Amino acid sequence: MSSYPDARRRQRARIFLIPVLWVAMSILGFAQDGGIRLAAIPEDPRPGDPVTVGLAMMAATARDTNLRVVLLNAQGQRLSRASFFNLTTDKDGTSLMAAILAVPSTARPGSAVISVESGSGSMGTMNITIGSRDFVSEEIALDQDNTNLRTLPDPKKTAEANTLWAILSRTGTEVYTAESFKSPVTSTRRTSFFGDRRVFKYVDGSRDTSIHAGIDYGVPTGTEVRACAPGKVVLARSRIVTGNSVIIEHLPGVYSLYYHLDKIAVSEGSLVLGGDLVGQSGSTGLATGPHLHWEIRVAGENTDPDACVAHAILDKDAIVSKLIPVH
Ligand SMILES: [Zn+2]
Numbered sequence: 350m351s352s353y354p355d356a357r358r359r360q361r362a363r364i365f366l367i368p369v370l371w372v373a374m375s376i377l378g379f380a381q382d383g384g385i386r387l388a389a390i391p392e393d394p395r396p397g398d399p400v401t402v403g404l405a406m407m408a409a410t411a412r413d414t415n416l417r418v419v420l421l422n423a424q425g426q427r428l429s430r431a432s433f434f435n436l437t438t439d440k441d442g443t444s445l446m447a448a449i450l451a452v453p454s455t456a457r458p459g460s461a462v463i464s465v466e467s468g469s470g471s472m473g474t475m476n477i478t479i480g481s482r483d484f485v486s487e488e489i490a491l492d493q494d495n496t497n498l499r500t501l502p503d504p505k506k507t508a509e510a511n512t513l514w515a516i517l518s519r520t521g522t523e524v525y526t527a528e529s530f531k532s533p534v535t536s537t538r539r540t541s542f543f544g545d546r547r548v549f550k551y552v553d554g555s556r557d558t559s560i561h562a563g564i565d566y567g568v569p570t571g572t573e574v575r576a577c578a579p580g581k582v583v584l585a586r587s588r589i590v591t592g593n594s595v596i597i598e599h600l601p602g603v604y605s606l607y608y609h610l611d612k613i614a615v616s617e618g619s620l621v622l623g624g625d626l627v628g629q630s631g632s633t634g635l636a637t638g639p640h641l642h643w644e645i646r647v648a649g650e651n652t653d654p655d656a657c658v659a660h661a662i663l664d665k666d667a668i669v670s671k672l673i674p675v676h
Pocket residue numbers: 541561563564565641642643
């Protein structure tokens with residue numbers, strides 16, 4: 350049969366081609382099964398820190414799936430999660446995506462796993478290490494009005510809580526900033542810290558515990574409060590518990606919150622630059638004195654504002670430089 354030598358040649362060609370293709374795909378970072386590359390920044394977060402997860406994969410695959418990242422502890426329990434959003438798509442058809450999640454302040458130190466999940470299960474995992482961290486404990490005695498604010502059932506309060514959660518759990522697509530955040534006030538006088546373990550003492554002597562979600566600045570009523578970064582105002586209104594409140598969206602799933610304001614200087618839907626006036630501080634809502642409560646939420650999770658000041662949350666160059674193939 351004259352075709353026999355041709356078949357042999359084709360076979361040789363294929364044997365030669367497969368390693369060449371394999372090496373080329375490895376350089377690009379793709380396994381032959383359409384694998385992915387992942388980066389986690391930082392790889393050693395502390396409780397309360399944001400973690401930016403970079404993901405590179407073929408755009409055609411990325412479009413098919415509802416991609417999210419999940420942070421699991423060593424026991425496989427889910428600590429937090431976030432959705433991916435697109436950063437860039439290269440000419441070669443590679444999509445670079447990012448998802449920003451936060452390590453809950455209650456997370457225990459030790460090894461943890463970042464898992465990229467699609468509708469059909471885990472696409473790849475990466476190990477990170479959660480560091481240890483101590484938080485301040487404090488006891489706060491509440492008067493009758495503040496006790497009522499926390500303890501009395503109120504359908505309006507419940508409705509406001511539901512509205513707030515709907516906003517904070519939403520992952521948009523706009524990247525308003527890639528820079529690190531700046532403190533909303535010039536004062537460095539802090540009366541409560543991120544992650545404080547609080548015990549509220551009610552007027553009847555009973556107690557309740559909570560974790561402080563942000564930083565309290567002990568500033569006098571009327572102090573100028575400024576946007577910590579560029580973004581879009583997604584809430585600017587009076588709320589029962591948090592008083593005059595402003596929420597700004599900065600990145601998909603990343604929000605800054607300003608509570609207990611005396612006056613609000615922005616309106617819902619408007620765009621702000623970092624440093625723009627948000628309002629004047631006060632003591633509206635549940636407050637034991639004039640202060641600014643500044644809070645950052647990442648994918649719904651309380652996040653340490655200091656960590657967002659120390660580092661840019663979305664550093665694309667850093668993400669690209671840290672991508673590694675995973676399975
Ligand atoms: Zn506070």
